[in-house]
Amino acid sequence: MDGNLINDIGKVVDADRAHVWHHLIQHAPWTGPDPKSDPRIIIEGKGMRVWDQKGKEHLDAVSGGVWTVNVGYGRERIANAVRDQLIQLPYFAGSTGSIPGALFSEKLIGKMPGMSRVYFTNSGSEANEKAFKIVRQIAHKRYGGRKHKILYRDRDYHGTTIAALSAGGQDERNAQYGPFAPGFVRVPHCMEYRAQWDLSGEAYGVAAANAIEEVILAEGPDTVGALCLEPVTAGGGVIVPPEGYWPRVQEICKKHDILLHIDEVVCGVGRTGAWFGYQHYGVEPDFVTMAKGVASGYAAIACCVTNEKVFDMFRDDAGDPLNYFRDISTFGGCTAGPAAALENMAIIEEEGLLENTAAMGDYMLERLEELKAKHDVVGDVRGKGLFLGAELVSDRDTRKPVNEKLAQAVVADCNAQGVIIGATNRSLPGFNNTLCYSPALIATKDDIDQIVSATDEALTKVFGQGSR
Numbered sequence: 001m002d003g004n005l006i007n008d009i010g011k012v013v014d015a016d017r018a019h020v021w022h023h024l025i026q027h028a029p030w031t032g033p034d035p036k037s038d039p040r041i042i043i044e045g046k047g048m049r050v051w052d053q054k055g056k057e058h059l060d061a062v063s064g065g066v067w068t069v070n071v072g073y074g075r076e077r078i079a080n081a082v083r084d085q086l087i088q089l090p091y092f093a094g095s096t097g098s099i100p101g102a103l104f105s106e107k108l109i110g111k112m113p114g115m116s117r118v119y120f121t122n123s124g125s126e127a128n129e130k131a132f133k134i135v136r137q138i139a140h141k142r143y144g145g146r147k148h149k150i151l152y153r154d155r156d157y158h159g160t161t162i163a164a165l166s167a168g169g170q171d172e173r174n175a176q177y178g179p180f181a182p183g184f185v186r187v188p189h190c191m192e193y194r195a196q197w198d199l200s201g202e203a204y205g206v207a208a209a210n211a212i213e214e215v216i217l218a219e220g221p222d223t224v225g226a227l228c229l230e231p232v233t234a235g236g237g238v239i240v241p242p243e244g245y246w247p248r249v250q251e252i253c254k255k256h257d258i259l260l261h262i263d264e265v266v267c268g269v270g271r272t273g274a275w276f277g278y279q280h281y282g283v284e285p286d287f288v289t290m291a292k293g294v295a296s297g298y299a300a301i302a303c304c305v306t307n308e309k310v311f312d313m314f315r316d317d318a319g320d321p322l323n324y325f326r327d328i329s330t331f332g333g334c335t336a337g338p339a340a341a342l343e344n345m346a347i348i349e350e351e352g353l354l355e356n357t358a359a360m361g362d363y364m365l366e367r368l369e370e371l372k373a374k375h376d377v378v379g380d381v382r383g384k385g386l387f388l389g390a391e392l393v394s395d396r397d398t399r400k401p402v403n404e405k406l407a408q409a410v411v412a413d414c415n416a417q418g419v420i421i422g423a424t425n426r427s428l429p430g431f432n433n434t435l436c437y438s439p440a441l442i443a444t445k446d447d448i449d450q451i452v453s454a455t456d457e458a459l460t461k462v463f464g465q466g467s468r
Contacts, residue, residue: 015336024426045073048440048447050420058415061439062422063293067234067266067387070293072343072348072440078298078343085339094120094333104338107345109455111275113286116308119325120332123302124265125159126290128228130304131261131287132163133327135225136183138259138313140305141323149219151227151258154189155236155428158228158263167228170236170427186220187212187227191239193391193399194431199340205244212407213252219254226287231277234266237424237434238389240382246281254273259310265302268385269293270348270441273358273385280384286310294337296344301337329456353441360443361385367452374456377402377463386443390435401433406462410435413458419451 016039017030031034034106041053050058050073063069071078085100092098105118121127132150139148152158152167159165161436162193165182169189174180188196190208197207233239253260260283267277268290276288284307290304317323335428348354361383365429368381368390392402392410407423414421422436436456438448 001067006460009041009043009065011359012041013053016041020195026205028258035061045069047072047074048443049073057418059419059450059454061437062420063438063440065420065422066292066306067271067438068292068297070270070296070441071344071353072296072442075296075298075343075347077347078340081339081343082299082336085103085335089335091212091334092233094329095133096333096339098333098335100335100338100342104342104345107342108177108303111345112288112305114307115288117304117306117311119304119306121302121304121332121335122300123159124263124289125161125164126329127265127289127291127302127304128158128167128261128263129161129163130228130327131228131289132167133308134287134304134306134310134314134325135259135261136255137325138310139225141313143222143225146223146224147257149183149185149200149224150261151185151187151215151224153187153455155191155239156189156263157427158230159265168276171429172432177230185224187215189233189236189239190241190245191233191237192242193382201242202244205242205246206248208242209245209248209252212249215255216252216256221258224256224258226259226261227253228261228263229264231267231281231283232272232384232387234387235424235427235436237391237428237431238383238387238436240384241281246278246283250283252403259286261285261289264288264290264439265292267384268345270354270357271387273354273361273386273439275354277384287458294344295340298344299336299340300331300334301341302332314365348441351442357385357441360439360445360448361388363445364388364437364439364443364448364452367448371452371456371459375459377459383437384421386437386439390436401431404432407433407435410455410458413461414454417457419454421451421455 030039042050044051048059050060110342119130121130136148139145154169158167163181165177166184168174188211192204199207262278262285262326264276271293286307288305295301314325365383372378372381377392379392379396379399382389392407394400394402411421411423424432424434
């Protein structure tokens with residue numbers, strides 16, 4: 001860490017407090033005549049660990065706080081690739097190609113059989129909006145504007161813009177931001193632990209998918225253009241779809257000529273132990289959107305990927321001046337993103353990080369099951385790869401959720417121990433009770449043991465429970 005920076009850190013903190021508007025944070029404790037605390041500033045990262053302005057070391061179990069730094073901190077080869085590319089050409093509008101854009105698109109499509117086109121954009125929210133716009137334009141081009149509705153799932157999250165919130169299944173995230181865009185329709189979640197029907201396993205999965213078809217039939221299949229789903233629900237509680245769910249969803253979409261949009265903003269590029277979460281389930285999507293792990297946060301990049309069927313709908317009448325996709329994302333023309341993404345994918349391949357993610361994910365799930373056996377407050381553990389959750393309940397029989405403040409107290413205690421974990425918060429009314437884990441794909445058993453041990457200690461402190 002730079003010595004001059006350490007000497008001036010007080011000035012940095014003061015500047016932050018006075019001028020930075022942080023994401024997802026209530027600033028009252030930091031501001032006013034008598035601030036109660038300082039904002040936390042992360043100074044440096046290496047591997048799985050980061051250091052704050054006080055010099056405290058933390059094991060980062062959430063990959064940059066929001067499931068992003070998949071290959072860990074301090075990757076010089078990515079930084080060097082970005083530097084070299086910026087010197088050669090930092091930017092040109094996305095109506096023109098670039099070397100890293102073309103090469104990364106080819107590399108990415110090589111990991112996505114059945115997909116063919118990459119549209120570069122600014123963020124995960126905007127990548128989803130591109131898909132929404134494409135669906136709406138297809139509705140006008142092919143169906144007189146009628147087949148324009150977009151279905152989304154309860155508990156899923158697709159971004160922070162007004163259109164993305166219109167497709168958001170987390171009511172506390174949406175609160176106070178309406179009115180929302182019309183034409184977005186919610187379908188039931190597929191969370192077996194919070195089952196809507198007295199079924200289990202494959203029967204429950206099929207029932208949850210059939211509930212989507214019931215909504216389609218109620219709305220009118222000729223009005224529904226697309227279904228947008230996360231492969232594994234992320235901020236809604238780390239919900240792994242039950243057996244039988246995805247095959248039936250695919251069948252329903254094909255039956256009613258509905259485009260299938262898979263939101264891989266969190267799960268994409270290795271998080272679940274496959275390149276993409278949907279690839280665990282044999283799904284053939286029409287859209288795949290991605291952002292966070294695409295370049296592991298070393299440069300901003302997001303993508304809306306389509307198959308050729310969708311792409312062909314925008315070149316079938318070159319004589320129509322309104323036929324093409326009339327859209328632009330200014331920073332989709334930045335070259336640093338695809339340059340970083342190429343190196344990111346190379347690291348995942350060369351270091352066998354998909355295999356490590358699958359193996360360490362299985363190990364971490366086993367360790368979380370041990371926590372469940374020890375602590376009554378752990379009602380359910382679930383996950384895919386290095387993307388896991390532990391749902392906290394005050395009563396296992398009734399599955400009553402613990403208060404959100406108690407879940408956050410566990411997060412805070414882990415942080416005090418030097419381990420950063422996450423939790424659902426201010427998203428789901430009454431159900432912000434799931435601890436969330438997404439360590440980098442480089443995680444070792446020692447890292448996982450430290451994460452689980454910190455959680456064990458925090459649960460004991462907060463709930464006064466040890467071995468049963």
